[in-house]
Amino acid sequence: MLGDAEVQLNKLAQLEAVGQIAAFPDLHPGPVGVAILSDKVHPHMIGNDIGCGMTVFRTSLSAHKLKPQKLADRLRVLQDYTDPAEGQAHLRSAGLPDDLAATAIGTIGGGNHFCEVQVLAETPDVELAAKAGVAKGDVLLFVHSGSRSFGASIFADYAEFGPEGLAAEDERTTAYLKLHDLAVRWASLNRQIIAERAAAALRCDVELVVDSSHNLIERYGDGFLHRKGAAKADVDLVPLAGSRDAKSFLLKPTGTKPEALASLAHGAGRKYDRASMHGRIAKQKSVRNALSRTSFGGRVVCEDKQLLVEEAPQAYKNSEDVLAQLVEAELATCVGVMTPVVTFKTARGAEERRGKR
């Protein structure tokens, strides 16, 4: 499967406008896990989920009192779509037009998206952790989501331009980037609202630790930097997600390697594609049921059985290996290590969703 990503990267590298490319240890087909510098703007490289990213919050929960099953049950309310008026109010308070997919605000979506309760188990860099407002033993909320139907609707209008992309001077480029920037803000707001909804459900407070986008375009020197599954690293702190049965990390980018294009890995990265996972996970009910629990004693809420298998921890590389490679390459150091308690993905099965329509 990694071979596919290399073939894709080589193809992109051959495009006239494309210059420097940085690939990270979480590289997988898409290509995902890359930063690509180009003279042109390529909506195709970013795809549907413009502004997708990860936001980490510190909660007021106490680690020693956590009851994973209780928290898991409470998080199920995240499934519900927002009341339109409420979504519009959220958009307005964020300074965004209130007619941008208002009912989707505050929803996680599908695929690899999730909302996870974690414990900050270790702080290898106590000082930086303190600077970020967290300490060992804190209970964190880790939200991975994007721009939902809003980003998808934008991309639908620009997909036709394909891998070649659009020239910088093209007026359609300006129009796209304007919408793109709205989607980046929308996605960030979405993660914030997801966290607020989760906090209400869990009866706790949340405060922002770090918000990180890993699917966006930015001006970079004379060109356009496309980060696809690569976190923006010209910041103090970057979250790196494990799979749901693995450690996640808070990283400090070293910022000393120009070849990294001010970017970092964003997660563990897929090892196996979704389709092949159905054959890799044994069909026995006991095996499938076990996917709702983790080796950390945690819970996974994912009533969509297909998604539960496709997003199984076994589908991902080891996040600790990804971290080790980033440290070895002197791209980052580790500030915090988080272990999962509850991963919420969806409280609704596919059949149920179809039945609703």
Place this chain on the structure above:
DNA sequence: ATGTTC
């Protein structure tokens, strides 16, 4: 990735 995909 997406209220998906009839």
